[in-house]
Amino acid sequence: MSGERTVRAGAAVVDVTPPAGATMSGYAARLGPATGVHDPITVRAVCVEDTALVAVDVVGLHEDLCATVARRCPLPDEGVRIHATHTHSGPASVPGRLGGGVDAVWLAKLEDACVEAIAAAARRRVPVQVLAGYGAEVDVARNRRRTDGPVDHSLPVVRLVADDGASVAVVMSYACHPVVLGADNTLLSADYPGVVRRLVEARHPGCVALFLTGCAGDANTGHATSASVTQQASMSRTFAAAEQAGETLAAAVLDARLVAHAGPVRADRTTVDLDIADDPGVDGVDEWRRLAADPGTDPGLTALMRYWLDWSERIAGRGERRWPAPVGVLDWAGVRIVTLPGEPFAQIGLDIRAAVGQRAGPAAVTMVAGYTDGCPGYLPTSTEYAFGGYEVEEAHRYYGLRGPFDPGSAERLVEAATALARS
Template sequence: MIRAGVSVVDITPPAGLEMCGFAARIPPATGAHDPLTVRALVIGDTAIAVADVIGIDAALSNRVRQASGLPPERVTLAATHTHGGPLSMPGRLSGETDPSFLAGLEEAFVTALRSAASTAEPVTLQGGVGPEPGIARNRRHPNGPVDTGVPVLRLNRADGSAMAVLISYACHPVVLSSDNLLWTADYPHYVRICLEAALPGAVALFATGCAGDVNTGHSAAASLDPVSNPARSFAEAERIGQAIADAALAAPLRSLGETIKAAQSDVLLEFADDEDVPALLAAWKTERQSAPPNRARLLDIWSDWADRRAQQAPAPIAERVTTASWGGARILAMPGEIFAETALSLRRAVAADGPGPLFILGYADDNPGYIPPESEFAFGGYEVTEAHRFYGLPAGLAPRSAERLAKAVFHAAGGQHHDDITKGDCHD
């Protein structure tokens, strides 16, 4: 019989730290609306742990996995990507990280993993896919692709009660906007408390899917707007969280097996390096002289990036992809902000493999920013041409980076050649 354990560690920072996720948000956090946590699930000698932060970097992932007490190649760390948390990646996303918070985050990951492993007990697995809750919207293309459905993995104790439930949904946790100054996991908080209310004694874990171009309906440009939007409220986050939880609870579950597998692969990604940075910097400084406050803040961020970029030549970066199979429930995890098109190509490629639900996750083991599929470069826009400056990267990642990651994780999962993951789709 499979043995599994679960653990939750609180990582809620004190008030006064800088928040992360919106260029328009300047004041620090004034308090907490709901707890930020690290939640770990250990199944056999494999594990996934998810933190309520905007991202983790590869260095932290490596240290945690080495200290976890588990085979490091069989551990996946992920972030919910909430925009209601503190800065969590040194040198990324235009702010100064707090060393004490980073140390606490690392310790919390290790503690959660070790605690989950030490409290493991016999479990049986059930899996299924809940109906699309109708929340996610492609923010770049009207009626554009989204990765629909809610994969569910339930772990039951010997007495039949639920010990843990892992679900995923592909939608940016950005219901709250730049005027929010309270720590919050955003809608994933409500997903978890709704699931835990319905399954007494269980711990709920939420892992964000490939949501790089998907949120609840607003554009990425809204992050630059300091004007309050009443529709982006905690009440709306609760409504969305309840809808996703209801979809998960409606999933028809089937019994899964006891075979456990895990694998990883490394992928070298290159940068595009196609910007005339000195010319851009000169133009930004000229525009800055007469820019309104919110635009001026953006230009300051970009100018700081350009100054650092002069000393930072683009060099390839190594990224990690991971896979796991728990009785037929499959996890495919990739770093960064992966687009829906990439997730859907993987779903087509592995649709016939195995009886269990398929989780396709982003924001895992590193977050090097947006990783658009090749088809999106023709459209430009924030995610393709600008976001790397906020992420502190020397340039945007080169075309076909997403396809390389998808191919690597597909092969790590045991897949063979498949055309769907090596070609881009077209938009109307």
């Protein structure tokens, strides 16, 4: 979008923390509203030339809201990307998905805040040098589905440095679910990404740290998905544990060896129509009803079964059979930021980075972020369907889809993203 060697960049933060009493989203097992605030819920925007990257501390965003923000902001909408960090300790944010319960008034404020953050970042653009590289791979993420499953430990980092040496922004990405905090937590929080940002900003006063959650659909810090279908507390899922994970990642970000990149700033995007299958387990309705009615069932599981029953009445056998998936690439002076919707599995990020890096050379830096410009559900690789499990067989009910995405959907996104990045 700009062929000049001088790159201009700016950044801004807008606090969108709702008050206590807000409905939280991320766990069907969490029955009550937010009882307070542990750390702020924010909108963070970084503008590089006429592109913008926005990260919001929520579990997901609807594609319609993302498109509206892009149209309303002062930049060309083809260069605007709206990302959800996917914290499971944030306010409900996706109408009709992930438990619903969205406050329409707050959601309108969130939309305005995204526009405001982009506009403020654009106003603050100054000439910068683009420094980028990879932090040391840290052992924070685990494959939550199987011990021998793939994990993406890559930690790409971009630092935008003004002429006076001050950092305007630091952008980083890691592929791990922000679910250190469990369903028992009722304090609003950005989870471990908030810790990473706080520590990076402390090292670079005045900068805006922006964290992108990578392809984390099958990755967390080491617990099974079933561990979230309960309100029972866990010693491994506390604010202290989130602090420890954040400290580990922040140290690697701050020690990353970054090199200067130069070149134009460009943006491109495409849409891939993904087919939606029918639910493979809809014949389990009687068992869902039995569990929901049994007083001995764990309250978290009871809540989940009620979600499944509601889905069976409203959506099963109905709904769209196709979803248009937005795929985008931002090229910041040779640093490629690939954005995908939904919850892609870790292998997707590994495949895209490998394909793009082979062509771009050893100094190339490629970020691959999920949860961007819409969050309709999980995107497993084709080989994962044989293993079954929540992400493949059940999660579409919480997302309000008639069924999971067809096998091969993830590979189609890899193909589209790789073609865009290489071009």
